[in-house]
Amino acid sequence: MEYIKPLIQQQYYLQNVKDSQYSFEVVDGFDIDLSKVKKVNVPSNAKEMILASDGYPFVKPTLLESESLLSELMENDPLCFRQYKCTKGLQKGNISFDDRVYIRFGL
Incomplete structure (x- = not known):
């Protein structure tokens, strides 16, 4: 690091x-x-949209699902060099490798 x-x-x-x-x-x-x-063109029949920062390596239909996958990643690859290769890993005292934003809204 x-x-x-x-x-x-x-x-x-x-x-x-x-x-x-x-x-x-x-x-x-x-x-x-x-x-x-x-x-990005959003299909006219789309019912909702999710915007997320790169703090969520896996964006899922719900925040709970996205957080669950992030927790699994932090448990299995806390330094982010096996499953999810990135420049930052989990640092002492943090619960994730990056700040994060997840917004889901209806269209």
Whole structure:
């Protein structure tokens, strides 16, 4: 973790930057280049939508199901390098490897 930490911190310099091929858009309260945002067409017969942050590696139809899979992952692969490979693992005192948001609403 100590090796990759400086690299992770450097990514913030590329958030919402207009003139870099390595930039990426982040919803963080600052201006966003909408041309870089992926748009997804929602089927006209959709009854609900779920939006979730990357703190949920597996998004399921309910928050309870998503939390359950996250708990299993944290128990089986707390350092996130076997089942779910990512740059962060579970740190002492935390219950997950990342902050998370889950929003489900009817259409």
